[in-house]
Amino acid sequence: MSNSFESVIKPTFNLIPLKNQSPAWKLVALIFGNLFLTLSSYIEVPMIPVPMTMQTFAVTLLGALYGWRLGGMTIIAWLIEGVLGLPVLAGGASGLHYFVGPTAGYLFAFPIAGILMGWLSERGWNGSRVLLAFNGMLICNAFCLLFGAVWLTSIIGYKQAVVLGVIPFLVGGIVKSALGAITLKLLTRTEKK
Template identity: 40%
Template sequence: MSIGATTLPSSPTLVGLLWPTRNEAGLAALRAIVLMAVGSALLTISAKVQVPLPFVPMTMQTLVVLLIGATYGWRLGGATVALYLLQGALGMPVFANTPPMIAGPAYFAGPTGGFLFGFLAAALVMGFMAERGWDRSLLRVALMMTIGHAVILFAGFCWLSVLLPVAKAWSVGIVPFIAATFVKTALAVALMQAAWSITRRGGKSA
């Protein structure tokens, strides 16, 4: 008697329900390209909506990252954030405070580098949890978004601790963002709950 590997159940994400994947390879590729382009554009726009701070500007990117991961799933969400990071690495001015002359790989060595890689990790975590149904109940989605923000802040703090003394990294990389993190977490939860409520109503009336 052989025991096979246990596979965790996967639930459709919000985008997966609204725009299901087709069997045709061409249509599936087109879907992925469109969604990745839209997601990376939203990340770029959210990077420019910011409150200037001495080391790390406060932007709406963390909110958008978490929503992309939660609605796209871990594969497509991770690929979308990876595309965004690649655009910045290639010199496109997609990051916060990046005119073309200072965009590029060197930007990742700056104080925001850890947060950027935290975006990718958080999108993967959010997508994985969403595919297990964590995006559908109020308490679970609140915990899910809290974990996502914690992943981003932890990654950012770790890299800042390399560049700055630990106490300084904490004071400039974590403390100024605590209040905004609570607000953006609550907003992400509200948006996810509203989106699922509309989707469920639409499904019942169809």
């Protein structure tokens, strides 16, 4: 196996060294991540049947920065806050009904996308390799759209789910993936060997 291939599949990136941090530090990171996700939810472009927000930007960036474990836990904690009535979802929304209505598929896709991006980042799809980071974030955005569309299909049918729940968000997904990869690159510290 070549060295370049090994570097893509082996963990090579640790922007935020979580393994050596105390539980209190991890809790602070989780709270900060929740605030970041909530703020990203308030940046909203009205669309039907679901608004386009910066949530997938935040989800993929948190996964890349925090790694798959803490990134996934942060996103799940944020979703639980939404279920419990805290105004953390798109536009300050909250409540259980968002997890059974048209937005449910997208919401349930978020932790999976964050975990996937964290896993990819830990294996070299990160700010050190901005094109791989972009591709990873694009894959995660596409997964959210696909999962959301599958859920929407059960509510409004396949054609409407694609027309209303995927197509309007394709350009936004590409833009948010590029922005996420650039942000990750800017946050990446170059280590001198």
